[in-house]
Amino acid sequence: MKRRQFITGSASIIAFSFSSAAMGATPWRIGQVFGGPPDNAAPSELVRALLGLGYIDGKDVQVRTLFTAPNPKDMKEAVLSQLPDIDLLVVWGTIGAVAAKSAASNIPVVFVSVGAPVDIGLVQSLAHPGGAMTGITFEAASETYGKRLQLLKEILPNLSRLAVLGAKGDPNFAFAMKSLDNSARALGVSIAPVEFNSADDLRSAFDGMKHRQSEALVVVAGALTYVNSKSIAELALSNRLPSCHGFKETVEAGGLISLGPDFLAFARQGARLVDKIIKGTKPADIPVEQPTQYITTINLKTAKALGIDMPAALLARADEVIE
Numbered sequence: 001m002k003r004r005q006f007i008t009g010s011a012s013i014i015a016f017s018f019s020s021a022a023m024g025a026t027p028w029r030i031g032q033v034f035g036g037p038p039d040n041a042a043p044s045e046l047v048r049a050l051l052g053l054g055y056i057d058g059k060d061v062q063v064r065t066l067f068t069a070p071n072p073k074d075m076k077e078a079v080l081s082q083l084p085d086i087d088l089l090v091v092w093g094t095i096g097a098v099a100a101k102s103a104a105s106n107i108p109v110v111f112v113s114v115g116a117p118v119d120i121g122l123v124q125s126l127a128h129p130g131g132a133m134t135g136i137t138f139e140a141a142s143e144t145y146g147k148r149l150q151l152l153k154e155i156l157p158n159l160s161r162l163a164v165l166g167a168k169g170d171p172n173f174a175f176a177m178k179s180l181d182n183s184a185r186a187l188g189v190s191i192a193p194v195e196f197n198s199a200d201d202l203r204s205a206f207d208g209m210k211h212r213q214s215e216a217l218v219v220v221a222g223a224l225t226y227v228n229s230k231s232i233a234e235l236a237l238s239n240r241l242p243s244c245h246g247f248k249e250t251v252e253a254g255g256l257i258s259l260g261p262d263f264l265a266f267a268r269q270g271a272r273l274v275d276k277i278i279k280g281t282k283p284a285d286i287p288v289e290q291p292t293q294y295i296t297t298i299n300l301k302t303a304k305a306l307g308i309d310m311p312a313a314l315l316a317r318a319d320e321v322i323e
Contacts, residue, residue, distance in 0.1 A: 027062040028278055031082030032090040033100075035070030035223035042263040043067075046090065046112070049271035061278075070223030071198075072169060075099045083107075088277060090270060093223040094138075094172050097122055101133065108283045111135030112270045113263070115172035115221065117288055126288040134283040136269050137290055138172075138221055138246070138261065144294070145176050145218065146183030148244040148259050151296075152216045153187050154314055155242060155257070159216055161190055163209040163241070165232070166220030168195040176220045199228050206235045214241065221246025221260060229253050233302075242306055248297040252322065256302045261291030295319045 030050075034043045043065045055061045064086070068078040075091075076099035082089060089109045091100045097111035101122055115138050117123045124130035126137070139145075153159050164180060166173035177193055184191045192212050196205045209217065217236055219225050225232060226247055233254035236243040245251060246260040269289055276286055297320040303310050315321060 027058060027060055028088060029086045030061055030063045030088050030090060030274065031086035032063060032065040032092075033075065033078045033082065033096050034065065034067050034092045035075055035096055036067060036092075036227045038067040040067075040263075042112075042267045043092070045264045045267035046270050046274075049268040050274060053271060053275050055275075055278075070095060070167075070227055072099060075223075076103055079103045088274065090274065093226075094120065095170060095223050097133070097135070098171060105132060107132065108277045109133040109135075110270055110273045110277070110283070112266050113138045113261075115139060116175040119175055120171040123288055126290075128284070129286065129288055130284050132283050134273060134286040134288055136266055136273070137288055139291075143179070143183075144259070145179035148218050148246075149180060149183050149187065149189065151257055151259060151314070152218070152242060152244050153189070154311055155308060156216055159187075159189055161192070161213055161215045163192050163194050163212065163214035163217045164220060165194045165196070165205060165209075165217060165225070167222050167224035168197050170220065170222040170224065172222045173220050176218075180218065196224075198224075199231055202228065202231055202235055206239050206241075209241065210239055217241045217243040219243060219245045219250065219255075225250075229255070237302060237305060240306060242308060248295060248320065251297045251299045251302075254299065254302055256299055256306065256308075258297045259294055261293070262295055265292055298322065 032043055047063050051057055066078050068074045072095055075096045079099050080103050089100055089104050089107055091097055092112045094114045097114045100109045109132055112135055117137050118125055122133055180191055194205050194208055196202055219232060229250040230253040233250050237254050242256045245255045245258040248258045251258045296318045298318045299322040
């Protein structure tokens with residue numbers, strides 16, 4: 001597979017080889033938009049999975065992947081830049097899916113890793129999307145955030161003040177707060193939302209948590225929190241805040257614990273949905289899929305640095321333990 005990479009403005013593009021003219025075929029033109037850096041493996045994994053289903057690069061499919069900043073403005077511009085030269089759009093993340101809903105209404109759209117597609121109006125229901133979009137939800141089940149809080153409560157039985165960090169304007173944030181509300185009341189924990197606009201705001205966001213005397217942190221899963229995983233993990237550790245995340249990458253970077261799906265597995269699920277559309281099924285008739293499994297990852301180095309003895313029962317349940 002030939003591969004070309006170049007920069008256009010603030011976005012980078014990876015295009016997969018296109019020899020359709022020489023082969024005398026008209027391939028499906030697939031645009032892919034990812035809010036994050038081009039070193040992320042998930043978009044390439046989706047392409048590999050698609051080729052693994054039997055499609056021939058250049059003859060059957062032509063994939064153009066665009067990486068951009070994970071904010072509404074840049075994501076929408078990235079989606080628009082793919083039009084009208086594509087037949088199908090794959091878009092990663094909630095912000096990107098919202099942008100695609102308004103900007104790419106005339107072509108099939110497969111979204112990958114969206115927090116609550118029904119709640120934010122992307123689809124009518126998970127079973128019957130009813131429009132031009134279908135995809136894979138990151139966590140359609142509202143109890144997932146409650147489970148993250150329960151993990152922290154298991155680690156810190158006396159936890160009473162929780163900070164919830166998320167990107168301002170990210171639809172995932174409102175869903176997370178709503179999901180956490182009932183669990184927090186039942187566990188006797190008060191929750192305080194903390195929003196940030198960019199990486200430059202993170203230090204002041206953590207200063208605010210310290211001022212409120214927050215005892216632990218839940219990070220809302222979203223594109224901006226994902227690309228700032230390392231900074232968030234480092235700030236949580238330096239402020240001595242045990243943290244729970246939706247991405248295991250943040251725990252690998254120094255966060256305490258995560259509960260969430262596997263991005264590479266998402267990519268393979270996304271390829272299967274693209275395959276269904278190419279073969280003639282309308283997105284409206286393709287049920288939105290949920291993660292095949294959730295993975296719990298624990299960083300024991302971080303636990304030791306925070307002076308925390310991880311419960312043996314929790315360690316036994318964990319899928320991955322970083323020592």
